[in-house]
Amino acid sequence: MSGPAAAIAQQLVVDDAETRRLAAKGLAGLDANEAPGLLLKALADTDWRVRKEAASAAPRVGRRVEVVAALVSALHERDDIGLRNAAVEALVAIGDDAVEPTIAALRALDADGRKLGVEVLAGVVGARSVAALCLALDDDDANVRVAAAEGLGRATDAGGPSRDAAIRALVTALGGADDYVKLGALDALNRLEASLPWSVCEPLASHPLLRRHAMAILARSGEPGAVAALARSVADPSATVAREAVVALGDTIEQKSDDAELMGVARDTLRPSQVAQERVRAFAHREDDPKARGAALAALGLVQDPDDVPLLVEALGDDEVAERAELGLQLYGESAVGPLLDASRTAPPPARSASISIAPMLSPGGDRDVVEALRAALTDGSPDVASAALSSLGRAGEAADLPRVARFVKSSDARVAHAAGEAVVALAERHAGPARGMMTALDPSGDDAIVGSYLLRAVGDRGRSEDMAFLRAALAHGDARARREAATTLGALGGDSAANAVTLALTDEERDVVLAAMRALARMGLEEETLAGVIPGLLDHEAWEVRRLAAELLGRSSSPEAIERLRARLRVEPEPMVRAVLGAWVGTDE
Amino acid sequence: VTRFSSLGRDGPRLSPDDFAALRDLFTERLGIAFGAESRFALERRLRERVVALNLGSFAEYCDFLRHARAADPEWDEAVDLCTTNETYFFREDYQLRSFAAEVLPALALLSKGRKRLSIWSAGCSTGEEVFTIAILVQRSGQFDDFDVRVFGSDISKRCVAAARRGVYPPAAFRATPPDVKRDFFVEKPDGFHVVERIRAMCQFGQMNLLDAERVRLVGRADAIFCRNVLIYFGPQARKQTIDRFHERLYPGGVLLLGHSESLLNVTTAFELLHLKEDLAYRKPLGASRGSRSE
Numbered sequence: 001m002s003g004p005a006a007a008i009a010q011q012l013v014v015d016d017a018e019t020r021r022l023a024a025k026g027l028a029g030l031d032a033n034e035a036p037g038l039l040l041k042a043l044a045d046t047d048w049r050v051r052k053e054a055a056s057a058a059p060r061v062g063r064r065v066e067v068v069a070a071l072v073s074a075l076h077e078r079d080d081i082g083l084r085n086a087a088v089e090a091l092v093a094i095g096d097d098a099v100e101p102t103i104a105a106l107r108a109l110d111a112d113g114r115k116l117g118v119e120v121l122a123g124v125v126g127a128r129s130v131a132a133l134c135l136a137l138d139d140d141d142a143n144v145r146v147a148a149a150e151g152l153g154r155a156t157d158a159g160g161p162s163r164d165a166a167i168r169a170l171v172t173a174l175g176g177a178d179d180y181v182k183l184g185a186l187d188a189l190n191r192l193e194a195s196l197p198w199s200v201c202e203p204l205a206s207h208p209l210l211r212r213h214a215m216a217i218l219a220r221s222g223e224p225g226a227v228a229a230l231a232r233s234v235a236d237p238s239a240t241v242a243r244e245a246v247v248a249l250g251d252t253i254e255q256k257s258d259d260a261e262l263m264g265v266a267r268d269t270l271r272p273s274q275v276a277q278e279r280v281r282a283f284a285h286r287e288d289d290p291k292a293r294g295a296a297l298a299a300l301g302l303v304q305d306p307d308d309v310p311l312l313v314e315a316l317g318d319d320e321v322a323e324r325a326e327l328g329l330q331l332y333g334e335s336a337v338g339p340l341l342d343a344s345r346t347a348p349p350p351a352r353s354a355s356i357s358i359a360p361m362l363s364p365g366g367d368r369d370v371v372e373a374l375r376a377a378l379t380d381g382s383p384d385v386a387s388a389a390l391s392s393l394g395r396a397g398e399a400a401d402l403p404r405v406a407r408f409v410k411s412s413d414a415r416v417a418h419a420a421g422e423a424v425v426a427l428a429e430r431h432a433g434p435a436r437g438m439m440t441a442l443d444p445s446g447d448d449a450i451v452g453s454y455l456l457r458a459v460g461d462r463g464r465s466e467d468m469a470f471l472r473a474a475l476a477h478g479d480a481r482a483r484r485e486a487a488t489t490l491g492a493l494g495g496d497s498a499a500n501a502v503t504l505a506l507t508d509e510e511r512d513v514v515l516a517a518m519r520a521l522a523r524m525g526l527e528e529e530t531l532a533g534v535i536p537g538l539l540d541h542e543a544w545e546v547r548r549l550a551a552e553l554l555g556r557s558s559s560p561e562a563i564e565r566l567r568a569r570l571r572v573e574p575e576p577m578v579r580a581v582l583g584a585w586v587g588t589d590e
Numbered sequence: 591v592t593r594f595s596s597l598g599r600d601g602p603r604l605s606p607d608d609f610a611a612l613r614d615l616f617t618e619r620l621g622i623a624f625g626a627e628s629r630f631a632l633e634r635r636l637r638e639r640v641v642a643l644n645l646g647s648f649a650e651y652c653d654f655l656r657h658a659r660a661a662d663p664e665w666d667e668a669v670d671l672c673t674t675n676e677t678y679f680f681r682e683d684y685q686l687r688s689f690a691a692e693v694l695p696a697l698a699l700l701s702k703g704r705k706r707l708s709i710w711s712a713g714c715s716t717g718e719e720v721f722t723i724a725i726l727v728q729r730s731g732q733f734d735d736f737d738v739r740v741f742g743s744d745i746s747k748r749c750v751a752a753a754r755r756g757v758y759p760p761a762a763f764r765a766t767p768p769d770v771k772r773d774f775f776v777e778k779p780d781g782f783h784v785v786e787r788i789r790a791m792c793q794f795g796q797m798n799l800l801d802a803e804r805v806r807l808v809g810r811a812d813a814i815f816c817r818n819v820l821i822y823f824g825p826q827a828r829k830q831t832i833d834r835f836h837e838r839l840y841p842g843g844v845l846l847l848g849h850s851e852s853l854l855n856v857t858t859a860f861e862l863l864h865l866k867e868d869l870a871y872r873k874p875l876g877a878s879r880g881s882r883s884e
Binding site for chain 1: 662751784803807
């Protein structure tokens with residue numbers, strides 16, 4: 001026996017478990033005839049920590065073929081359960097090299113051994129192991145079949161063809177007589193996110209043992225029969241089944257809300273059932289179960305009882321379920337508008353802003369009450385609500401709202417100011433004539449410069465000298481926000497004159513103006529040569545945000561000169577955020 | 591005790607050694623070369639900064655400017671305090687008359703192909719020179735269908751901010767013809783506002799003329815005004831700056847300096863342009879963008 005092997009053999013028999021564990025750890029890298037035997041000895045240790053250490057050392061033990069053979073032979077072990085389980089763990093750790101010997105051994109192993117072999121194959125996912133697992137679904141022993149079904153749930157990792165093969169085999173297994181195999185197959189199909197036709201799912205939906213597990217499969221079916229079965233199952237006497245049905249129904253609504261046929265089927269099934277409706281409402285109150293609550297809130301949109309709207313509105317203020325509540329309200333359509341408008345005045349701020357955002361979507365015709373409510377919300381004390389009102393007015397407002405929202409572009413709250421600017425652009429795009437009319441009265445050197453820049457983003461024309469004159473004057477404005485917006489709009493309009501003016505804005509002392517000018521130049525799609533002429537000058541700018549964007553823009557050119565500039569900057573750049581970008585472009589991890 | 595040893599009854603004192611150190615720092619960073627006579631003026635102007643930063647002496651202030659992470663904004667403060675910003679519209683009018691009568695027609699010919707006129711006022715202080723140039727360009731009537739850009743740069747943020755405001759007190763108009771004041775300014779309670787059509791021709795930015803990369807952002811220029819700036823620079827900074835102007839000018843472009851400034855002993859890359867009332871410098875038409883000769 002070699003020196004190291006002898007030492008390990010000696011240490012594996014001492015009384016002290018920690019010494020034995022360290023000896024097992026020492027098996028890694030041991031390349032001696034005795035290695036397989038010593039590994040098995042360690043795997044059979046009475047102390048689980050020693051066994052664990054040996055299993056993790058197995059992939060690094062030499063004599064791989066002999067080691068695998070020894071481990072596979074351990075699957076025959078009947079008495080030492082610890083050794084058997086540790087051998088499975090070691091074979092899984094070894095990986096691909098363990099697959100073929102394990103498959104070959106399956107024929108000779110008893111049922112317990114085959115189950116362990118199947119567990120090895122389930123742990124080493126690949127085309128060969130998936131194929132073997134599919135065959136194992138027909139094993140004589142039920143435990144082997146269940147283990148094979150469960151193992152196939154990981155077939156996605158083996159690639160598309162293996163996944164498809166696994167799904168086919170599992171669907172076949174669903175037609176068998178063994179409920180436990182079917183249960184395993186259902187779980188596996190859920191993990192594989194398989195979509196099955198309703199004809200396959202139908203028997204499962206009414207099966208007393210399987211129906212709970214079948215709900216998620218039904219949701220993925222996307223067929224009317226499956227959706228109807230889901231909606232019916234909401235009223236199932238079993239609370240567990242009902243919960244799974246509600247969750248699955250919520251998923252269906254989220255994925256298929258624009259499928260009128262499916263939503264109609266769900267609605268027509270839910271509405272006549274008082275039990276189902278009460279169930280949905282009960283789950284919609286379950287704050288301890290946000291998954292079911294969110295699903296139930298979406299399902300309330302199918303029930304469409306006006307009395308439920310306040311519950312949905314209230315839920316808009318809860319981040320965990322707000323999206324599902326919004327979905328539910330959208331399913332209500334215009335009938336939810338009235339309660340939403342009430343909520344926009346009286347609910348807490350998060351629900352107020354959500355209500356103000358959703359109401360116009362449910363009233364595409366431009367309900368006057370909605371627009372009036374949006375206007376009223378502009379003066380809401382909450383910046384979130386005011387921002388939401390501005391955004392909604394941008395979408396739903398009239399030409400007369402242009403000056404109304406324009407007043408907010410200089411708000412001290414950045415969210416409100418930004419939302420106002422976007423609203424001005426949106427309104428001007430739809431009402432170009434009034435926007436042009438408004439432009440004529442604006443002074444680019446006064447308070448109007450920002451509004452004018454936003455208006456011109458929608459209606460500006462680089463061929464109109466007055467548009468360019470306005471923006472260029474705004475670029476010399478005393479307020480940095482006006483200069484920033486002018487640079488952004490010039491970037492949107494493009495052209496040589498704009499490019500020249502925006503390039504000069506790179507000398508601005510305000511970071512935000514320089515950043516806007518850089519983005520504008522990039523948006524104008526200036527030639528690489530032009531960018532290479534101006535951007536390097538910003539690599540040592542005092543603001544790291546500017547340096548980072550400069551590195552990003554320069555790096556995109558990928559020219560050798562640019563990369564060399566970035567490399568030089570990387571040597572002296574102190575800011576980690578900038579170093580990360582520089583490092584990415586020059587190909588180092590610095 | 592040591593910390594305040596250089597504090598006199600009126601605050602910290604600028605010793606000759608500290609003055610030399612401070613002077614060298616200004617020269618290195620800004621190109622400005624202070625003469626020995628500037629010592630007490632610097633002491634008077636920068637004393638408030640030493641106190642504001644809670645420093646014990648000018649020596650510590652030098653260290654701060656040289657090494658501190660927050661030195662960039664402090665340089666802005668120092669520049670504002672140490673540079674002279676006093677100017678007015680139509681200053682050195684004899685030069686501006688020559689510019690309007692002789693240089694602008696030549697530039698109109700030179701740039702008619704690209705239909706773009708670009709003029710840079712380097713060291714524009716509070717903007718009077720920039721607006722003066724823009725007024726002259728517009729009154730000339732030769733650039734009505736041009737894309738005209740008059741760019742003013744200054745190292746002082748405060749000056750650039752004032753230039754952008756474009757609002758001036760009566761004293762700024764001491765040399766302005768009445769009809770110009772009437773046509774191009776609007777009187778409001780806070781001062782005389784530059785009219786919109788002139789403002790739209792002008793743009794401002796902050797720039798250290800010694801920062802080669804930043805200077806490249808200006809692009810190519812048909813004319814550069816740099817009046818009464820180079821007199822504050824040391825020889826090396828003066829040469830670097832002139833070289834950059836040469837690089838930025840189009841061939842045939844014109845450099846206009848202050849009445850007491852010349853390129854004598856600085857460079858021969860420019861040719862002299864003999865105007866009726868003044869001298870200017872022109873980049874030879876055959877010169878390539880970066881070519882310079884001594």
